[in-house]
Structure formats: structure tokens, C-alpha cells
Amino acid sequence: MNPIIMTVVLIVSFGGFFYFLNRKIQLILKLKPEMRWDVFGMRVMKVLTFGLFQNKMITGDPKAGFMHAVIFYGFMTLLFRKIQLIVIGYSEDFVYPGLIGGAYAWLKDFIEVAVVLAILYAFFRRLVVKPRRLEPNKEAMVILGLILGIMVTDFMYDGFKFALKATESGELASLAVPDLVHERHFAFVGSAVGTALSGLSLVVLKVGYHLFYWLQLALVFGFLVYLPIGEHFHILTAFPALLFSHNSPLNKVPKVDLEALMEAMEDEDADEDMEPEVGIQNASQLLWKDGLDVFTCTECGRCKDSCPTFLTDKPLSLKWVNDSLKHHLMDVRETLLAEKTDELPDLVGETISEDTLWACTTCGYCEAACPLELEHLGKIYKMRQYKVMMDTEFPDELQDAFANYESQSNPWGLNSATRGDWAKDLDVAQVESEEQVADLDYLFYVGSAQSFDNRNQKVAKAFVKILKEAGIQFAILGGEEGSTGECVRRAGNEMLFQELAVTLVETLNEYGVKKIVTCDPHAYNSLKNEYPEFDGNYEVIHHTELIERLLREGKISVSAEFEKVIYHEPCYLGRHNKVYDAPRSVIDQVTRDEPLEFKLNRHNAMCCGAGGGRMWMEETIGSRINVERVKQAVEGPVKPSVIATACPYCTVMMTDGVTDQGLEEEIQTLDIAELVAKSLVTEV
Known part of the structure; x- marks a missing residue:
């Protein structure tokens, strides 16, 4: 070939590649630092499991996952082919020697055929199947065409090469190169193409030989230069994104250091640059991992499949947020690099709309579904924190909810002293002393919904019936019970959350509470996963887990009283805390x-629409999430007679959805505690 041209091509191509790569790396490194290399062994295992072995990619959507895996492994395998092509630029007849070289020639052809089939299937999906999650994407079509072109030109190059230099008989036998003849014996596709081309003239063979060699290199190195520019940058960043993905639970909300913040606000001489930050106002407050994530997003759309906002036509999906932030970061790149943070526009506004920010139910599906474990909720929480605590700009409906939580520790503003009134006629003990608590099996944390909402009080009463039947020693806090603050925290009011949390922890610790049972997955999540940060360390169990254990241990017995029951999965019980089997049992x-x-169940279950503070906000865009979920319940071949739930907010949302569809005469919405209470076999 031509060593001079090859050298120029390499210098220009790799120069362009590293130039565009550096533009993004500089930007990522300029964002907010955070340590992401603890438990390194676990991180490496994640790279191997989800990256190298494509676990999430394949199990999440087997057909599309297998297609992607073929292309991925094809790229990995064909790297050796590209090295060979580069060497050929300097030593024209270079082949990998011996049996290993022959085996690789066969494997290379096999992989390229598989990649061609995968690319054709990808075109079929985008042009014919058209899954809802895949948006029209010209760049994706161009890249697919580019990869297909690389495969085809390689077959054609081999074909012309073998016809010209690896023919063992006829007029061209004198031009045969032994190493190429050896390679041809293994390269079954290239050999077949060579046979088909063998009747062409020597001039045509030489032209085709050189044309397809340089054409393939043009496609390969053109792709290389474009790689750090377009959405396929994830080819380079996927493994690092997995390596540095968070190891904290999906349900963890970033904590604001309120004590340091208040001290800084009171200190008139404090340096403004040293004040603790509250949430995210502009791009400079994004974590470096946030920047890596938005540039890594493959735009596969898997985050949409069970996303309640996407499925009900609201302006939110993880893919859209990443896309908006990616373009914004490139737009403000020079400002960020110059550290002119005062000139940066707020993220919430033109980049992330108010409707997008407040649409999120924090169900966590997008993060759980993402094959590269890109992070979403942390950014949403932080942007909400800034809007609520610094800008004091948030949906009007939340104003009343915040005020009610602050004054009465419940969203309705009802007298907190009456929290235990629902149990007046049930002979339920209320906590009075630490000695009393020491003799309890559990403290029953009731929560605001079951304390004040008439519908959910029935669930609390049903659970009390079960506990008494099982002989469980329990008590409630009554008027001393405060809200966990879970709702206000996810709505961005971190200050109010911490006030509520500290107050509740003081009460629980004063009485020496160690074991808590609750029917509310949101309270369950906060008490179990968030309260340890506030010196609240308890053994927390959900009522479905306890009921399952009581049944398993024979402490209660039930009869089969129901039929055609369908279970709606609470996000904060299932996806956030992995409790899937106990309710079903x-x-x-x-x-x-x-x-x-x-159809959307377990880790793919769709939210009811109440999480993330959405319970207290009007739903004015698109269709209603709870109504869509009820429609999903009745779309199967068998219409349910009962929608079972395990969350007070799900109970309200499913009940309202059933009513909206005019199905209240046909379908009941019942908590699992109600199912069991109505099925108890009481010994006489």
C-alpha cells in the first residue's frame, strides 16, 4: 500500500479523535468533584457483569439486547482486524500467521456476518417495528449505515485481495502469496467473494483491491473521529460510567448540610464561595459523574418502557433530560472552563422546564432499567432542592402541603393530637414509657394516610385485626407520632424533612424503639434507609413481610376467599427496596x-403516580397516571375483580382510577391487609 498516506491518515484521524475527546473530558473534569472509586472490586465486577457480559442489556430486552451484544462483541473482535489493516498500509501482504491467524480469519468472517445480520435487524426495528421508545434518529441511521459499510467493504476488500493474490490456479496463480492463500482457506466469506470476482480483469481486480482497502479505512477512521462528537461516544465511556456509578441505594436523596448552611448564613464575614451549596442551580453544580452520564447516554430509550410520565405524555424521560443537559453543557463549555459561574444560566427554565422537573414521581424505573446505570434521581432531587429552598419557586399546591406538614406534621393540616383517634374503639395500646416498649414485638408506625384518611383507616384497622389474631404485642404512638417527612424531602424541602426526621427520631429514641412495622412503603423506606443518617437506627419491616412470616409460621391461618386478584407493585416497596415475593405469597x-x-410488573412495574410529592400536585399534562395503570389492569384476557395494593397512596390512586373508568361496581381496590383480614380463619 502506501506508508506515507497511511501515516498521514493515522496522524489526522487520531489527532481529530483526541481533539474532540479532550473537549468533552475537559468539560467533565471541570464539574463538581465527588469520590467514586471506593469498593473498587465491586465496581470492577459491575463493569464485567453489565459491561463486558451485557447482563442488563440482554435480560432487559432480549431481542434488542442480543442485537446490541452481537455488535458490541463484533467491535471487540474486529479491533484486531483494524490493527491488521493498519499494518497492511506498511507491509502490504501482512497476515496473522499460522493456525491462530487462520482461526482468526474464520472468526472474523463469522463475526462480520453476525454484525451484518444485527445491523439489518436494527434497521428493521427502526423502520418497521418502530417501538414507542425509539424516536426518529438520523444519526442512529447514519451510524448503522456506517457500520454496515465497514463490514461490506471488508468483505469486498478480502474478495478482491484473494482473487488477485490468493488464486492457486489459472492466469493469476503466479501472483499468489502463500500467506494469503493460507488465510483464504479459512476466510469463508472473503473466499466466496473472491471466487465470484475471479473472472474480472487484472486491472479491475487491482482497482477494486485498492479502492475497497482505502474506502474501508476512510469509513473506519471517519467513525473514529466522529466517535467523541456524537451519541455513540458511549462506546468509549460506557465502561467508565459503570465503574464510577453510584453504589448507594436507588432511593437515596442527597443530604443538605443545614447546620453548615445556617452557620454560613449567620456569619456576615463568610466567603460566599465557601458557603455550602443547596441543590443545583446551574451547570457548574453538576457532578463530574453527571457530565459523564449525559455524554454516555446511548439513547436506547429503555428508560421509557415503564416510565409513568413518558407513558402518559408528559415532558419527562431520563433520555430527554440527558439530551438537554448534554447540549447545554456544550453550549456553555467556554463559560464553564473560564470558571465564570455567575454568567451561567439556571438549569431549570430553558434547559429543564418546570413541567419536566415536577413531573417526576421518583419511581426509579429509569435508573433501574438503564443498562449503563446512568443516574437521574439525584439531579432531580437537587434541582428541586434549589427551587424550593433558595428560589422558593414550586407548584402552588405544595405550598399548602408544606405548611400543613410544618404545623401539624401531616399534609391535610389536621390536628396532630388526633392521629390515634382511628384506633379508639380497637383497644390498641399507645406508647407511654420505655419499659412498655421493651415488652413490645413491634411499634406500629401508622403514618399520616392511615391516621387521617378514611379509606386508609380501614387498612390500619384490618392490620390491627391480623396482629391481634397472631398474638403480636404492639402499640402506636398516637398523638406523639410525627410524619417521616418522606414526601417533602422528595419534593425538595430538605429543611422541613430534616426538622420532621429529627423530631420523630427524638420521640422514637426516647422510648427506646428498636423494631417498627408499617403499612406505608414510603415511611418504610425513610425509616429503614434514611433515618440512620439522623441517629435513627431501627429494624423496619413492611406489613406484607410480617404477614407473610405469620402465615409461614402458622401464627395465623387464612382461607381462599378471593379470585381474579391482580397486584399493583408499590415503587418504594418493590423497585426501591426489592420486596417482591412476600406480597405475592x-x-x-x-x-x-x-x-x-x-404486563408491567415487578422491577418493570409502573408507578401509580403519587410518589415524589405528586400526590399533592395537580396532573394537568397528558393523561392521568393512575387511570393509565387501571387501564393496564383490565387489558389482559381476564378482568380482575380486585386490585391489591400494599401502600396507602397506591390505594387512593387505584381507587380513584377505578372510579374514573366507571368500574367501581366490578373492581375493588384492597390492601393486602384487608384481603388477609377478610380471609382469617379464627380458632374458636
């Missing part, structure tokens, strides 16, 4: 037939 024991399942 209980339902199975109170039903006469096989319990039904939503």
Missing part, C-alpha cells in the same frame, strides 16, 4: 385461582 394464599399479573 400472601395473595396466593387468599385466592382460589392463580393471581393475575400486570
